[in-house]
Amino acid sequence: ATMPPLLSAIANAGRHGVLVKSAVVMERLAQVDIVALDKTGTLTEGTPRVTDVRPLPGSGLEREPDEDGLLALAAAAEHPSEHPLARALLEAARERGLTLSAAEDFTSMPGVGVTAVVDGRVVVVGAPERLLGGAGVPTDSATRLLIEEVEASGRTAVLVVADNVPVGVLGLADRLRPGAADTVAALTELTGTAPVLLTGDNPRAAARLAAEVGIEDVRAGLLPQQKLDTVREWEAAGRRVMVVGDGVNDAPALAASHTGVAMGRAGSDLALETADAVIVRDELATVPAVIALSRRAGRLVA
Ligand code: ADP
Ligand code: MG
Numbered sequence: 413a414t415m416p417p418l419l420s421a422i423a424n425a426g427r428h429g430v431l432v433k434s435a436v437v438m439e440r441l442a443q444v445d446i447v448a449l450d451k452t453g454t455l456t457e458g459t460p461r462v463t464d465v466r467p468l469p470g471s472g473l474e475r476e477p478d479e480d481g482l483l484a485l486a487a488a489a490e491h492p493s494e495h496p497l498a499r500a501l502l503e504a505a506r507e508r509g510l511t512l513s514a515a516e517d518f519t520s521m522p523g524v525g526v527t528a529v530v531d532g533r534v535v536v537v538g539a540p541e542r543l544l545g546g547a548g549v550p551t552d553s554a555t556r557l558l559i560e561e562v563e564a565s566g567r568t569a570v571l572v573v574a575d576n577v578p579v580g581v582l583g584l585a586d587r588l589r590p591g592a593a594d595t596v597a598a599l600t601e602l603t604g605t606a607p608v609l610l611t612g613d614n615p616r617a618a619a620r621l622a623a624e625v626g627i628e629d630v631r632a633g634l635l636p637q638q639k640l641d642t643v644r645e646w647e648a649a650g651r652r653v654m655v656v657g658d659g660v661n662d663a664p665a666l667a668a669s670h671t672g673v674a675m676g677r678a679g680s681d682l683a684l685e686t687a688d689a690v691i692v693r694d695e696l697a698t699v700p701a702v703i704a705l706s707r708r709a710g711r712l713v714a
Contacts, residue, residue, distance in 0.1 A: 417709045418435040418438050418439065418709055419435065420709070421438050421705055421706060421708070421709030422435065422438055424705055424709075425438070425689075425702050425705055425706075428698050428701050428702065428705070429691065429692045429693040429695060429698050430689055430690070430691055430692065430698050430701075430702045431676070431689060431690040431692055432688070432689045432702070433687075433688055433689060433690075434688075437688040437689055438706050438709060439706065440652075440670055440671045440688070441654075441671055441689070441702055441703055441705075441706035442703070442706040442707045442709070442710040443652045444603060444652050444653070444670060444671055444703055445603050445604065445605060445651055445652050446603060446605045446607075446608065446646060446651050446652070446653050447599045447603060447605075447607040447608070447653075447654045447655075447656065448607065448608050448609075448610045448639075448642070448643065448646075448653060448655045448656070448665070449596075449609055449610070449627070449656050449657075450609075450610055450611060450639075450655075450656060450657035450658060450659065450662050451609060451610075451611035451613055451617075451618060451621060452497075452568075452586060452611065452612075452613060452658075452659070453496050453657075453658035453659060453675060453678045453679070454589075454656055454658050454662075454675055454696075455589060455592050455621060455696070456586035456589060456621070457589055457678075458496040458586065458658060458675070459496065459499070459500070459586070459678075460496055460497060460500040460568065460585060460586040461500060461503075461504070461584065461585060461586075462483070462500055462501060462503075462504035462582060462583070462584055463567055463583045463584060463585045464562050464567070464569075464581065464582060464583030465479045465482055465483050465582055465583075466479075466482075466558055466562070466580055466581045466582070466583070467479060467481070467482045467580040468558065468578055468579055468580050468581070476579070477579055477580060480510055482572060482579060482580040482582070483501065483504060483505050483508065483510060483582070484505055484510040484512055484513075485530055485531075485533075485535055485572060485574065485579070486501050486535070486537045486570070486572045486580075486582060487501045487502050487505035487510065488512040488513045488514070488515050488528070488530045488535070489515055489518075489526055489528040489530050489535040489536075489537050490502060490515075490526055490537055491512060491514075491515050491518075491528075492515060492518045492520075492528070493518075493520055493526050494660075494680055495520070495526075495659070495660075496586070496678065497568065497570060498526065500584050501537075501570075513530050513531045514530075515528035515529070516528060516529040517529045520660070521538065522636050522659070522660045522661040523539075523612040523634070523635040523636045523661040524539055524543075524635070525537050525538015525539055525542070525543065525570070526538065533574045533575050534574070534575055534576070535572065535573070535574050536549075536571075536572075536573040537570060537571070537572050537573075537582075539570070539571070539612065539613075539614070539633075540555075540559045540569055540570070540571040540581070540614075541614065543571050544556075544571065544578075549573050549576055549577075549578060550577075550578075552578075555571070555578045555581070558581045559581055562581055562583040563614050563616045563617060564616065565583075566585075566617050566620030566621070567583040567584060567585045568583070568585070568586070568613050568617050569581050569582070569583055570582045570583075570584065588621065588624060589694075589696050591695070591696055591697050592625045592696055593624065593625045593626055594697065595625075595697055595699060596625045596626050596627055597626065598697070599699065599703075602700055602703050602704065603703075606628060606629065607627055607629075608627070608630075609621075609622050609627045609629065609630045609631065610631050610634055610639050610657075610665065611630075611631070611633075611634060612632075612634050612635065612636075612639075612661055613632060613633075614632060614633060615630070615632040615633060617632075618630050618632035619632070635661075636660075636661040636662070636663070636664050639655075639662065639665040640664035640665045640668055642665070643655060643665045643668045643669050647668065647669070647670065651670075652670040652671075653669045653670050653671075654669060654670060654671045654672075654673060654699075654703075655668075655669040655671075655672050655673065656673045656674075656675070656699055657672070657673075657674060657675070657683055657687075658674060658675040658678045658680065658683055659679075659680055660682045660683065662674075662683055663680075663682045663683055663686045666683060666686045666687050666688075671688045671689065672686060672687040672688050672689075673687055673688070673689045673690070673691060674687035674689075674690050674691070675690075675691050675694050676690045676691050676693070676694060677692075677693070677694040678694060689702065
């Protein structure tokens with residue numbers, strides 16, 4: 413017996429490395445007219461490296477951390493986290509042969525960072541813009557300057573706070589996935605609209621990366637809820653949005669989109685469960701490929 417076109421398209425997508433979860437999804441893929449790409453772990457490989465370890469002097473703490481102390485404190489707090497930045501901090505601590513204290517009362521705040529009690533101190537590690545000011549951590553110019561210095565080069569700055577005092581800044585850099593620029597170009601041609609970058613990272617790092625891949629529309633500093641709101645707005649305006657993401661922070665947007673696509677290898681469990689399709693081998697080029705495939709299948713069905 414011959415397979416119905418949609419099912420054979422699903423099998424075909426599988427051979428291309430995309431797990432399409434249903435025939436309905438296969439049909440929806442053909443209708444996508446705008447693609448929103450996440451940055452960390454989607455356009456980038458999601459294996460950032462620590463580039464800067466910068467303790468802040470004058471924190472007034474009894475045990476003011478040096479470089480190794482700062483990294484050890486942050487890595488200990490991040491130990492239970494599955495975020496790519498957390499894994500990078502743990503890897504850097506391992507390379508330096510640092511011994512990590514246990515983390516207690518760990519909480520993850522998607523799109524913001526983590527908090528845990530380490531050596532009796534409440535440690536927060538996360539996005540500087542989110543932790544400073546509003547949350548009650550005092551802002552001083554030395555901290556601000558250090559953050560700007562790290563972010564100016566397009567890196568991601570992460571602030572480390574101990575007992576409500578900023579104790580240092582860590583810089584992280586990630587590599588673009590191979591073929592990212594080609595994928596952006598292919599998606600523009602297929603959908604008639606240039607893809608948009610949705611990221612929780614800082615505007616400087618986002619703009620630098622967007623320029624490298626040819627994306628002009630950049631929405632940075634977004635919380636998970638704001639990624640969701642952006643997708644909802646487009647959907648309400650009649651667009652059919654594909655969201656491509658990997659993180660817990662992308663899950664609400666993946667769920668609300670016309671078709672949600674998760675990066676399989678780097679992806680968090682929540683993203684994989686929420687998505688309609690999974691890029692199994694983490695090759696970005698399969699995103700435009702599966703849209704093209706679904707359109708061919710659609711023509712066969714019609
Ligand atoms: P993206 O949208 O680029 O995938 P996220 O929404 O996961 O990024 O994170 C946005 C920002 O929040 C990061 O750039 C970082 O500053 C901060 N952040 C999120 N999770 C963590 C974490 N586990 N440790 C440190 N910082 C974090
Ligand atoms: Mg991500």
